[in-house]
Each structure stands twice: as C-alpha cells, then as structure tokens.
Amino acid sequence: MRNSVWLVCLFVVMFNFSCAQQADNQVDTPNMVPFTAELLIDELPIPWGFAFLPDGAILVTEKSGELIHFKNGTKTVISNVPEVYSRGQGGLLDIALHPDYPNNGWIYITYSSAEGDGEGGNTALIRAKLKDNSLVDNELLYKAVPNTTKGQHFGSRIEFDNEGYLYFSIGERGDRDVNPQDIARDGGKIYRLLDDGKIPNDNPFVGTNGAKTAIFSYGHRNPQGLVKHPETGAIWEHEHGPRGGDEINIIKKGANYGWPMITYGINYSGTPITDKTAMEGMEQPIHYWLPSIAPSGMAFVTSDNYKGYKGNLLVGSLAFQYLERLVLNGNKVIKREKLMGELGRVRDVKEGPDGLVYVAVEGKGIYKLVPTL
Amino acid sequence: MKIILSTYFVSLIGLALWFQQDTTLEESMKRGSEIYADFCVTCHLDKGEGVANAFPPLALSDYLLENREGSIRGIKYGQDGEIVVNGVTYNSVMAPLGLDDKEVADVMNYILHSWGNSTETVVTPMEVAAIKKN
Numbered sequence: 001m002r003n004s005v006w007l008v009c010l011f012v013v014m015f016n017f018s019c020a021q022q023a024d025n026q027v028d029t030p031n032m033v034p035f036t037a038e039l040l041i042d043e044l045p046i047p048w049g050f051a052f053l054p055d056g057a058i059l060v061t062e063k064s065g066e067l068i069h070f071k072n073g074t075k076t077v078i079s080n081v082p083e084v085y086s087r088g089q090g091g092l093l094d095i096a097l098h099p100d101y102p103n104n105g106w107i108y109i110t111y112s113s114a115e116g117d118g119e120g121g122n123t124a125l126i127r128a129k130l131k132d133n134s135l136v137d138n139e140l141l142y143k144a145v146p147n148t149t150k151g152q153h154f155g156s157r158i159e160f161d162n163e164g165y166l167y168f169s170i171g172e173r174g175d176r177d178v179n180p181q182d183i184a185r186d187g188g189k190i191y192r193l194l195d196d197g198k199i200p201n202d203n204p205f206v207g208t209n210g211a212k213t214a215i216f217s218y219g220h221r222n223p224q225g226l227v228k229h230p231e232t233g234a235i236w237e238h239e240h241g242p243r244g245g246d247e248i249n250i251i252k253k254g255a256n257y258g259w260p261m262i263t264y265g266i267n268y269s270g271t272p273i274t275d276k277t278a279m280e281g282m283e284q285p286i287h288y289w290l291p292s293i294a295p296s297g298m299a300f301v302t303s304d305n306y307k308g309y310k311g312n313l314l315v316g317s318l319a320f321q322y323l324e325r326l327v328l329n330g331n332k333v334i335k336r337e338k339l340m341g342e343l344g345r346v347r348d349v350k351e352g353p354d355g356l357v358y359v360a361v362e363g364k365g366i367y368k369l370v371p372t373l
Numbered sequence: 374m375k376i377i378l379s380t381y382f383v384s385l386i387g388l389a390l391w392f393q394q395d396t397t398l399e400e401s402m403k404r405g406s407e408i409y410a411d412f413c414v415t416c417h418l419d420k421g422e423g424v425a426n427a428f429p430p431l432a433l434s435d436y437l438l439e440n441r442e443g444s445i446r447g448i449k450y451g452q453d454g455e456i457v458v459n460g461v462t463y464n465s466v467m468a469p470l471g472l473d474d475k476e477v478a479d480v481m482n483y484i485l486h487s488w489g490n491s492t493e494t495v496v497t498p499m500e501v502a503a504i505k506k507n
Contacts, residue, residue, distance in 0.1 A: 045453060045466055045468075046466055046468055063468055064468070064469075085471075086469065086471045087470065087471030087472075088411065088412050088470055088471060090471070091468070150411055151411045151412045151470065151471070152411055152412070152415070174411060267419075268410075268414045268415070268418060268419045269419045270419065294415075319416075319424060319427065320424075320427065321426075321427055321465075342426075344464075344465070344466075345427075345465060345466070362465070362466045363453060363464065363465065363466040
C-alpha cells in the first residue's frame with residue numbers, strides 16, 4: 001500500500017515535469033487574424049532576404065544569385081552582384097541597409113562565395129552602393145574559411161544594433177564536431193564588426209591567441225534569424241536545430257550557445273547527439289521548438305497596426321509553411337500562433353518603415369499584411 | 374563442345390558484369406548516402422518519408438519510381454511547380470542543389486534502392502549528363 005502511494009506521488013511529479021515544456025511548444029490556429037495578406041511582389045522563386053529603401057522601393061535577394069529592385073510594380077534586376085557559390089543551401093542570402101543609409105548609401109549583403117583557396121565555398125559579407133541599377137564600390141568585408149563542398153549551414157542574417165555595430169551569422173557548414181565550439185575557426189558563430197568591416201577593439205576574443213576576433217558568440221548551428229529588440233536593443237537570434245531543438249537566443253558577448261555539446265534535438269536518424277540539454281558555461285535558449293519548425297527570418301511588431309500584436313515576435317517556418325506569432329512575457333514565450341498557413345515556405349519576415357509587416361514566401365513572393373481590425 | 378564453351382564464357386562475362394554492376398551500385402549508393410545526409414535529409418527525412426503536404430516522400434514514391442528522368446531533372450536543375458506523389462499534390466520549390474552529374478547519379482542510386490525502393494538499372498553519370506533542362 002505504502003509503495004503504491006509513493007508510486008502515485010512519483011507519477012504526479014513525473015507527469016508535471018513531462019508537461020512543463022508543453023505550454024510553449026503547442027501552436028494554436030486563431031479563428032480571426034487582424035490582417036489580410038496581399039501579394040505585393042509576385043513570382044519570386046526563393047526570396048531569401050529583403051530591405052526597404054527610403055524611396056519606397058524594396059531590394060530582394062533571390063537565393064539563385066539575383067538581386068531584384070522593386071518599385072511601383074516594376075522589377076529590375078541589379079547588376080554587378082557578386083557571384084554565388086551555388087550548392088545546397090548556399091546562394092545570395094541576407095541584405096540590410098546601413099542605419100544611416102540616406103547619408104552614406106551602404107548596403108550589406110551576405111552570400112555563399114567560392115573566393116579564396118580550396119574547392120567549395122563559405123559565407124561572405126560585402127558592402128556596396130546602388131547606382132543606376134548596379135552595385136558599385138563593392139567591398140568584401142568578411143569571408144569565412146575554409147571553403148568546403150558541404151551543402152549546408154551557411155547562415156545567414158545581418159543586423160545592426162543601436163551603437164551601429166554590424167552583426168551577422170554563419171552556420172557551422174556541416175562540420176558540427178569541428179567548427180562551432182572552436183573560436184579559432186569560422187562557422188557556427190555570430191560575428192560583430194564595425195560598419196567598415198574592421199573588428200571592434202572590445203570584441204570578446206580580441207587578444208585571445210589564435211581566435212577569430214570577429215566572433216561575438218559561438219556554439220551555434222545554423223542561425224537564420226537576427227533582429228534587434230525594439231526596447232532593450234539586444235540582438236535576438238534564432239537557429240535551426242537538427243531534428244527538434246530549434247532555438248531562440250538572446251546574444252551575449254563572448255557566450256557559448258552549446259551546439260553540439262548541448263541540444264534539445266536529435267540526429268535526423270533518431271539517434272541521440274548528446275544526452276545533455278544543459279552544461280555549465282553554456283547558454284540556455286529562451287525558447288526551443290519541438291518538433292522543429294525550421295525557423296527563417298524574424299521580426300518584432302512595434303506598431304499598433306495589428307490589434308494585440310504589439311511586442312510580439314514573428315518567425316517564418318520553412319518546414320510547416322506558416323508565419324509563427326510568438327507572444328512574449330519579457331523573455332518568455334507564453335503563446336504560439338500559426339498565421340498564414342498553407343501558403344508556402346516562409347523565408348523572411350520584416351516590419352517595414354510604414355509599420356506594416358512584410359513576409360517573403362518561397363514560390364510566391366512578398367506579401368504585405370494589410371490591417372483589417 | 375563449342376557450344377558449351379561459348380555458353381560458359383558468355384555466362385562468365387555476364388556474371389562478371391552483373392557483379393561489377395553490384396559493386397558499382399554499392400559504392401555509388403555509399404557516396405549517395407553521404408550526399409543525402411548533406412543535401413536532402415533536412416526536408417525528405419531519414420527514412421525518405423518526407424513531410425505531409427510540404428516535402429514529398431521518396432520512400433515508395435510512385436513519382437520517383439515511375440518518372441526516373443523527371444526525378445533526375447529535379448535533382449539536377451531544381452524542382453518547382455506542382456507534382457503529384459502517391460496521390461498527393463505538392464507545390465514546393467526545391468532550389469538547384471549544385472551537384473555534379475556523378476553526385477546526382479550517386480544520390481539517385483541511393484534513393485532508388487533505399488526504404489523499400491528498387492529499380493533494375495544503375496543510374497550513371499552519363500545518363501544524368503544527357504538530361505537537359507526542360
């Protein structure tokens with residue numbers, strides 16, 4: 001009898017523990033949404049990233065290597081775009097404008113590049129200006145090494161913080177046991193540079209023997225979301241996990257985010273990568289997804305245009321093909337909602353200068369979310 | 374005697390070719406499995422089961438098994454537009470993977486002989502080279 005009482009107690013405790021993650025790993029489909037999705041730019045195969053020019057035009061990177069300028073319904077292909085190393089997940093990746101773009105005209109682009117020694121490619125960052133439908137004054141600011149013919153995990157997103165530092169991400173290039181935990185190697189890192197590509201003196205590994213001093217944080221798998229928090233100014237990141245274990249992290253200087261020593265995911269084959277989800281000296285995500293949604297693109301809603309959405313985080317899902325709305329309480333995800341279901345793989349999401357949300361969907365194009373409530 | 378001898382040699386050559394095809398296939402599949410793990414598994418998953426309504430299955434896929442040329446073309450040049458796989462319509466974009474002809478042949482051999490799939494002839498780089506973009 002006594003034993004069974006204990007067993008019941010044990011059961012209750014175990015049951016509660018096993019449910020602890022469920023509230024934030026459950027996604028709801030709302031009956032009503034405060035917008036209609038209007039297709040603004042059509043016929044884009046894989047719109048990877050986009051940026052808003054001050055004159056109302058939009059620049060869109062196509063994974064295949066095209067940079068498209070869109071204004072008043074007209075698409076123009078921009079010339080003198082660097083050649084991409086077209087393999088696997090590589091291609092023309094993210095695009096961002098300098099915070100002071102109206103005065104200096106700098107545009108930043110990441111892409112997979114075959115530049116340098118060795119067969120294959122790795123992620124590169126350039127800056128350039130736009131003139132007469134062409135990129136001019138192109139400057140290579142960073143090129144990860146070594147080149148590899150691996151097809152996966154190039155990253156990459158670009159974001160500026162309030163101090164004008166440039167952050168960008170590179171995935172671990174399919175070499176998880178070698179790259180992400182080694183600060184002497186590229187890959188599996190968030191990098192921080194000055195706007196001209198120079199390395200800030202106070203980067204965390206400046207002065208560390210052998211370290212890549214552009215590194216700001218490490219232990220990442222494949223980050224394809226990077227956004228500045230509108231109030232705290234902190235850089236928020238999300239990254240693809242393996243099978244399960246996609247993460248949202250707040251990026252801290254010099255911190256180790258644990259891949260592949262700790263993870264909430266497992267191998268695609270179902271075998272474990274590690275039995276650890278936490279270790280001393282490694283950061284915990286503020287949220288992880290089980291199963292993986294394959295997150296790409298991330299934006300905070302800062303306007304009052306969409307009723308109830310202000311302060312929420314929006315994330316694209318490649319695997320399940322929807323836009324995810326995450327309601328936050330501080331740094332904690334308290335509710336997840338599935339928006340724009342069944343449209344296609346959501347590659348990027350941004351809040352425009354007009355306070356409206358724009359969503360890039362593969363095989364479709366860029367949608368504008370027009371408020372209805 | 375002549376007949377017996379010639380039959381013997383013909384069978385010998387036949388068997389040799391047969392075994393050679395076997396080892397060629399085995400090696401090609403081994404390389405193909407590595408390419409699969411690098412390029413394909415994220416979407417089509419470990420057992421080729423795919424993801425409902427997003428990424429078509431490869432395991433026991435009628436499209437793959439009955440449309441060899443279209444499947445090679447899809448891997449070689451990328452795939453978009455609607456395709457019907459086992460009665461379900463898919464309309465996702467698969468970007469060109471950047472594989473060379475030998476790699477396409479290897480990964481085809483791997484997926485054509487895994488998870489219950491089978492086919493009689495080995496895919497060769499020459500066969501892949503001959504397939505043009507539509």
